[in-house]
Amino acid sequence: MSKDSDSASSIVIYASARPSSAVARWFRQLVVICRLNCILLMRYWKAAILQSVVLPLLCVGILYGVQKASVSGNGKTFAADESVVTWKMEGVSQCKPEALSNACMTIVYSPQTAETTQIMNFFQTQNQARTSQALKIEDNIWDDLSRVPKDNMGIVPMPSDKFIYDYALAHPDTIQLGVVFTKEEPLAPATGPIHWNYQIYYNMTHATNMSTLPGFQYTKEAGYNRLSHTDDSYGSLLPNMIRAMDESLLTFLDPQHQPANLDYSLKSFPKASSKNGYSSEGQMSMTLSNLLCLPACITMVLAMLRVTREKESKCKESMMMMGLGPFAYWIAQWLTSWIMSVIQASVMVALGYAFKLEIFINTNWLVLWLMFVLLTYGMTLLGFVLTTFCQKSGSALAFGFAAVVGVLVAMPILSMSWTNLYIDISSWLSPDANGNVIIPPTVNTWIVGLFFPFIHFARLWSNIGVAALGSVDYRTGNYTEPTGFHWNNLTEFTFEHAEFETVLPQPVTALSSYVINIVIAALLTLYLDQVIPNEHSRSRSVFFFFGGIGRLFRLIRHGGAAGVARAKCADAQKIIPYDGVAPENEDSDVVAERERAVHCQSQVAIRISNLTKTYTRNGPGFFKNLYLTLCCFCTARRRSNKIINKAVDRLNLITEPNELFALLGQNGAGKSTTMQMLYGVTAPSSGNAFLFDRSINNDMGEIRADMGVCPQHDVLFNDLTCWEHLQLYAGIKDLPAKALLASLNGGKDEKESVKENQRPTWIRSRLEAVQLWKDRNTMAGRLSGGMKRRLSTIISTIGDPQVLILDEPTTGMDPIHRRHVWTFLSQFKRGRSILLTTHSMEEADALGDKVAIMVSGHLKAIGNTTRLKNKFGSGYRVELALGNFIPNSQTTPAPNQQGWPSQKQLEQEMSDATHAIIPESVLLDQSGGMMVFGIPLQAIERMAELTAMLERSQAQGRVKQWGIAQTSLEEVFLSLIRSSSDAH
Numbered sequence: 001m002s003k004d005s006d007s008a009s010s011i012v013i014y015a016s017a018r019p020s021s022a023v024a025r026w027f028r029q030l031v032v033i034c035r036l037n038c039i040l041l042m043r044y045w046k047a048a049i050l051q052s053v054v055l056p057l058l059c060v061g062i063l064y065g066v067q068k069a070s071v072s073g074n075g076k077t078f079a080a081d082e083s084v085v086t087w088k089m090e091g092v093s094q095c096k097p098e099a100l101s102n103a104c105m106t107i108v109y110s111p112q113t114a115e116t117t118q119i120m121n122f123f124q125t126q127n128q129a130r131t132s133q134a135l136k137i138e139d140n141i142w143d144d145l146s147r148v149p150k151d152n153m154g155i156v157p158m159p160s161d162k163f164i165y166d167y168a169l170a171h172p173d174t175i176q177l178g179v180v181f182t183k184e185e186p187l188a189p190a191t192g193p194i195h196w197n198y199q200i201y202y203n204m205t206h207a208t209n210m211s212t213l214p215g216f217q218y219t220k221e222a223g224y225n226r227l228s229h230t231d232d233s234y235g236s237l238l239p240n241m242i243r244a245m246d247e248s249l250l251t252f253l254d255p256q257h258q259p260a261n262l263d264y265s266l267k268s269f270p271k272a273s274s275k276n277g278y279s280s281e282g283q284m285s286m287t288l289s290n291l292l293c294l295p296a297c298i299t300m301v302l303a304m305l306r307v308t309r310e311k312e313s314k315c316k317e318s319m320m321m322m323g324l325g326p327f328a329y330w331i332a333q334w335l336t337s338w339i340m341s342v343i344q345a346s347v348m349v350a351l352g353y354a355f356k357l358e359i360f361i362n363t364n365w366l367v368l369w370l371m372f373v374l375l376t377y378g379m380t381l382l383g384f385v386l387t388t389f390c391q392k393s394g395s396a397l398a399f400g401f402a403a404v405v406g407v408l409v410a411m412p413i414l415s416m417s418w419t420n421l422y423i424d425i426s427s428w429l430s431p432d433a434n435g436n437v438i439i440p441p442t443v444n445t446w447i448v449g450l451f452f453p454f455i456h457f458a459r460l461w462s463n464i465g466v467a468a469l470g471s472v473d474y475r476t477g478n479y480t481e482p483t484g485f486h487w488n489n490l491t492e493f494t495f496e497h498a499e500f501e502t503v504l505p506q507p508v509t510a511l512s513s514y515v516i517n518i519v520i521a522a523l524l525t526l527y528l529d530q531v532i533p534n535e536h537s538r539s540r541s542v543f544f545f546f547g548g549i550g551r552l553f554r555l556i557r558h559g560g561a562a563g564v565a566r567a568k569c570a571d572a573q574k575i576i577p578y579d580g581v582a583p584e585n586e587d588s589d590v591v592a593e594r595e596r597a598v599h600c601q602s603q604v605a606i607r608i609s610n611l612t613k614t615y616t617r618n619g620p621g622f623f624k625n626l627y628l629t630l631c632c633f634c635t636a637r638r639r640s641n642k643i644i645n646k647a648v649d650r651l652n653l654i655t656e657p658n659e660l661f662a663l664l665g666q667n668g669a670g671k672s673t674t675m676q677m678l679y680g681v682t683a684p685s686s687g688n689a690f691l692f693d694r695s696i697n698n699d700m701g702e703i704r705a706d707m708g709v710c711p712q713h714d715v716l717f718n719d720l721t722c723w724e725h726l727q728l729y730a731g732i733k734d735l736p737a738k739a740l741l742a743s744l745n746g747g748k749d750e751k752e753s754v755k756e757n758q759r760p761t762w763i764r765s766r767l768e769a770v771q772l773w774k775d776r777n778t779m780a781g782r783l784s785g786g787m788k789r790r791l792s793t794i795i796s797t798i799g800d801p802q803v804l805i806l807d808e809p810t811t812g813m814d815p816i817h818r819r820h821v822w823t824f825l826s827q828f829k830r831g832r833s834i835l836l837t838t839h840s841m842e843e844a845d846a847l848g849d850k851v852a853i854m855v856s857g858h859l860k861a862i863g864n865t866t867r868l869k870n871k872f873g874s875g876y877r878v879e880l881a882l883g884n885f886i887p888n889s890q891t892t893p894a895p896n897q898q899g900w901p902s903q904k905q906l907e908q909e910m911s912d913a914t915h916a917i918i919p920e921s922v923l924l925d926q927s928g929g930m931m932v933f934g935i936p937l938q939a940i941e942r943m944a945e946l947t948a949m950l951e952r953s954q955a956q957g958r959v960k961q962w963g964i965a966q967t968s969l970e971e972v973f974l975s976l977i978r979s980s981s982d983a984h
């Protein structure tokens with residue numbers, strides 16, 4: 001025998017949960033769940049790296065690529081649109097200093113020839129006559145690309161079209177208008193018209209082409225206000241310019257009396273852009289805001305998957321069954337998500353700086369960091385709310401990705417129009433009678449933002465973009481230089497429109513709204529997780545939070561915790577009359593058990609009273625859950641409960657401390673359902689059960705803290721080792737940490753190991769008891785079925801619970817290991833009550849102090865094994881093997897003339913002899929030289945005569961071997977099941 005099997009018989013060292021306060025216990029649970037999450041994150045390190053490093057890198061990389069690609073200018077040739085143009089001024093005014101950030105050039109032209117200079121002279125003269133402003137024509141050609149004008153200039157010659165374009169690209173807010181002349185002479189003979197073309201460059205970057213024009217009003221206080229919807233967005237400047245150029249050309253051509261064709265085209269200067277190439281708030285937001293949301297969205301989906309997988313595999317419920325509180329569970333999830341959010345945001349900001357992205361380096365790093373952390377965290381918590389509706393990881397994945405697509409589509413729209421969330425801009429273009437623009441603030445839209453964190457990200461990103469990259473006023477085209485987004489800009493942000501100052505909240509409100517998002521999502525998750533019905537756990541009433549008030553009243557009424565405990569004890573011992581009419585032909589022991597359960601006079605371990613479970617057609621599912629939750633809100637449990645199965649019907653029984661109670665029954669008899677009601681996975685349809693005076697209907701939290709459960713199907717984390725499982729559950733049960741550490745060192749450190757061998761700790765002892773010590777570092781996913789079962793069994797014993805519930809613990813185990821488990825359980829049951837279901841009659845016989853047999857949800861028989869065998873068994877079995885009949889001349893009469901008796905004659909002989917002694921005996925089996933007789937209990941006094949006859953027959957050689965055995969439990973079970981089937 002191996003060393004492990006030797007140690008199986010060693011003493012089980014008990015390690016009970018320490019008597020710590022509820023807060024200390026809660027804190028311990030929080031720590032172990034955080035630790036569990038960290039271990040799982042490390043085991044799934046690829047997913048962790050993907051969300052914290054690869055995704056930020058991808059997004060920042062794309063951002064970098066986009067800005068590199070868009071640095072070049074993007075001027076386009078426009079067809080002239082002269083449709084809706086109204087103007088009052090008829091000339092080109094000197095560019096205004098206040099509208100430009102640099103000193104400006106009003107008009108540049110190219111090439112500088114005698115003809116073009118003359119044309120520009122005509123232009124200058126006529127323009128002065130109209131506007132009373134003299135635009136001075138510079139003599140010297142401006143050919144220095146790097147130079148900027150010191151003062152405002154009038155008309156400046158430049159070397160070429162390309163130079164004008166490049167200069168405008170280098171100094172986007174310096175030139176107001178440009179003219180490029182091309183002249184095409186007629187082919188010889190010069191009889192045709194001369195073609196004079198001119199191209200006008202206009203400047204979309206700044207407002208000088210509009211600011212002083214009708215249709216717009218500029219004041220320092222209010223900025224630019226558009227006065228009419230019908231104005232051309234370029235004002236009257238372009239038509240004025242075209243008309244003036246035509247006039248000048250005609251004036252120039254007139255003395256020559258030569259036919260000429262005039263033509264013009266329009267082209268915008270390269271648009272003003274920051275060095276990054278983002279020319280406006282809108283463009284930047286449209287391009288990037290959704291991209292930077294992507295890592296947060298993916299993190300949300302992965303967190304949803306993690307939580308739903310724990311729900312689907314029932315691991316979460318398994319931890320709850322062992323006493324884990326929902327608060328500790330969820331707070332651990334939130335803390336883990338916070339760590340992931342911090343890592344992701346830090347990587348994001350660091351990469352932004354590493355790539356020298358303008359928006360990052362022009363913004364306070366802490367603002368960026370907070371913005372990204374809160375976005376990821378807010379999105380993850382929003383995902384947790386969604387998981388409360390999902391039963392399967394597949395549905396969580398589907399919902400998660402639907403949410404991601406929604407966010408990616410919504411983000412650019414939101415970043416462009418975030419002001420709509422705060423104010424109604426639909427009326428801002430309609431001034432009232434006094435010319436004032438009314439912008440009423442609205443609350444209805446931004447309330448939506450309290451639930452969706454990405455809305456605040458869009459808004460904050462938009463503000464940061466304006467400050468860090470500069471912006472172009474989309475009403476005036478006025479370009480504002482970037483100032484950078486500093487920490488104090490959170491509360492002192494300068495909006496691009498002065499009228500926004502009074503109505504729009506400062507950016508800091510977006511950060512605080514994130515926090516509100518997070519708080520709302522956390523509360524919703526906690527609440528919905530408790531009340532939404534799901535297939536793996538029992539849901540609570542929608543008004544469960546009032547339970548706390550009820551408990552407070554009870555405390556006051558009973559004068560403290562001791563008084564409440566006394567009241568509970570009295571409740572648990574109250575007479576609970578049997579509900580309804582008892583089934584016919586009920587066994588007297590079952591009736592007696594019911595009477596005990598009804599009139600329970602003392603504290604027992606488990607008292608089950610009228611416990612009933614009826615399954616209805618309502619199953620789980622997202623929409624069904626949603627519907628059921630809404631039903632719960634609307635009317636108290638008005639559901640279409642179509643009964644499909646009565647799994648347990650008014651069950652009554654009692655178990656005592658120090659007792660192992662074995663519950664037997666066919667498949668579907670209702671054993672597991674009974675267990676599930678006791679450990680709180682299924683709610684009873686009616687009836688109650690008390691575990692050490694605590695009701696399963698009201699005190700499940702307390703019950704679970706002092707209960708161990710081995711469910712029918714193994715619920716293990718595939719990616720945790722046996723050791724880690726024990727550590728996890730020891731933490732949930734709040735075991736002293738020292739006991740754990742001693743065992744841990746024992747497994748790793750040789751010196752410690754020697755010490756520990758002399759004084760094995762409880763944890764090692766239990767692993768050894770079920771032969772798992774050698775496999776302590778193996779992942780549960782790699783254990784065989786029997787090994788998993790053994791691990792589940794010892795997990796249920798962690799914390800030495802007062803009540804241990806084992807649902808078929810030895811299923812799938814080989815006979816050797818099963819016996820190890822039996823030995824362990826028979827030692828462990830001292831001082832506690834164990835309720836066990838099994839299909840192994842041998843197990844029930846070996847372990848059960850009391851055995852009950854269930855048939856179709858009812859109790860059919862109850863008692864210790866001897867009583868059951870005596871009561872329901874057929875008495876005794878006599879088995880004999882017929883001999884080969886070797887004649888003995890002294891003892892045996894001579895054979896008849898046919899020779900030795902045949903086997904048939906011998907069988908008949910033995911049957912007659914047995915019946916002669918015990919007429920009530922029954923021949924149960926006769927085959928292959930074997931005969932089995934059933935002897936009823938009442939014939940016990942004639943057994944001596946029968947054994948004497950069998951001994952004689954053996955001496956004669958007629959019987960080779962014989963034996964007498966009591967009826968087995970299996971026969972009792974079979975006969976009870978058969979009798980109930982016959983009754984039906």
Ligand SMILES: Nc1ncnc2c1ncn2[C@@H]1O[C@H](COP(=O)(O)OP(=O)(O)OP(=O)(O)O)[C@@H](O)[C@H]1O
Pocket residue numbers: 615616645646647665666667668669670671672673674712
């Ligand atoms: N979630 C459920 N919904 C509907 N019916 C159920 C559900 N769970 C169990 N039942 C039904 O309740 C009855 C009792 O089932 P239960 O699992 O308690 O039987 P059991 O005695 O534990 O059987 P086994 O020995 O096979 O585990 C069965 O008829 C089963 O079909």
